[in-house]
Amino acid sequence: MTPISVLPDGRSTSALGFGCANLFRNDDGAASQTLIDAALDSGIRHFDVAPSYAWGQAEASLGMALSGHNLEVTIATKVGIRRPAPRSKLAQLRSVGAPFKRFAPRLWSKLGHAARRTTQADTCFVADHVRADLHQSLRELGVLKIDIYLLHNVRPADITTDLVNLLLAKKNDGYIGEIGLGSSYVDCELIASQWPELASVLQFPDREADHISSRFCITHGAIQHGLHHIRKWRAENEEAARNLSPKVGIDLFDDDEIASALLGYALSRNEGGIVLFSSTRPSRVKRLAAAASDVGFLSAACQRLRSGMQEIDSQRYR
Template identity: 30%
Template sequence: MIYGAIVSAHMLGEVDCIMRRQYLGSSDLHVSVVGLGTWAIGGDFWGETDDAQSMQAIQTALDSGINLIDTAPAYGAGHAETVVGKAIAGRRDEVVIATKCGVVRTKDGFERNLKPESVRQEVEDSLRRLQTDVIDLYQIHWPDVDTPLEDTLAALKDLQQQGKFRYLGVSNFGPELMEQVMREMDLVSLQPQYSLLQRDIEQETLPFCRRHNIGVLSYGSLAAGVLTGKFKERPAFAEGDQRYHFYPFFEEPLWSQAQELVGVLREIAESRGKPTAQAAINWVVQQDGITSALVGCKTPDQARQNAAAGTWTLTDEEWQIIDGAYRRIFSS
């Protein structure tokens, strides 16, 4: 089936060559280096979305060689999972499904909740919404300081033994918490924020993951769209849009620094006849230790464009020029 997806993309003439894939940590999940993120298609906090278009975007991503879809119950209070479930119906065997637990929607917003009874309920809800009987990668979304981690892990171990999910991952964890997890269970992946504009994990977390063969799925790889170069001036998002709250790149001085860096990315991308977004995605994917860049998209066009990043690479020299520009711009 996966081969079929690649062939259909070729027949459409939409990709240069075959999408690169890598194994996720110690698992047998062979995932595309570009993964599809579904926060935006949850339908809230991220501008306008349209479910029919979101489903087309997901199907286009699969047709373009993407086989990794990341979602979470927190995205639209389950809506993103429901849309993913509908979009992949009949194509389940082409997809590595990654979803999460531990961020629960409440009347007033979100709460972190890793209590065993909540996690048990969440996994059942996710399976139902995704229309599947097993989740490939189940990730703890954020730490919950009010619940002892060992209690959560005991519940997760039980759920894994029951066959509810295949592999465990975490998100937004540092080395210390990951070590705690690894004492109890096999940990195959970390999902941290990582992009050319957010490189904190390079200090300790990424080396830790490399040492322990933990796969890394970067989120915010396009810095919420800033690294596509499409915003000519600071966008005026509607009140409540999470992009302003979650990502700091729309505020000065980061905004102007980001624009300078986008100029360098654009120049390199244009010299290769590629869109700027693809150079930004490949810079992430080509960092040692990154397995896949998760990239959010709302339209089939974005899905097709972003998937195509996985079919070519920056040269070492191009990668270094971008890295050097980052160091120059952000050291001032």
């Protein structure tokens, strides 16, 4: 069973959240629908999205996929990084190019990076822009209220009195549940110390989770960051990895087992908060979600793995 966390406003949601950066809207929405169905079937009730995700299509895809379900969920979306423009051209390119993804993954990846570069360096926290973007997100998602509204890649210099007043007014009017910050942990804490009313929720990378604060925290990137490190270590220490596997209880040559352990460890480090993960494969969504029911075992295995790798490295360089 997926663990439950309680938001600052008292609402309950799943401690495991599904990241929607890979959602896209094709002719019938089948791909997105299948992913969301897999997440819901696995007990996941929190979904993380942004206007810039999936070439500007993720909010609409998520809203459509959830519309057929009569389940209480929580949605976090963001403001700051601009929506891709021109949106229609990017969406058409993705729709037309999607069938070629399996045949030319490197080209597909380059196209994705190019699209992200058009938005990630371009942030805007001007009050009028935030007001318009909030209401566009509400329309795209098909909801009356956004449960968690995060300032995306925000820095202390981006905060103005007009921005603060606008967000508080929109929360008071019922359009926003929780106002939060989605950035590095350092920037989140710097802003929170001066504008605590903007920081009921903090979202930051899992690799910074050693700094978990008393606020409600959402972490992301545990699998991607950890798996990259372990793969590299495994390639350099193949024999040692084979010997270490039975000692830690994880097959270090099975990426799915490693990913489950990393997710369990992330949940144990952010107890009471939310840990995000994502996948484009429904079967993997279900498999990883199932890991959340055995957090204690997976977390302990991951800690044994971490200690074992450190010990082998120390012996190697003596």
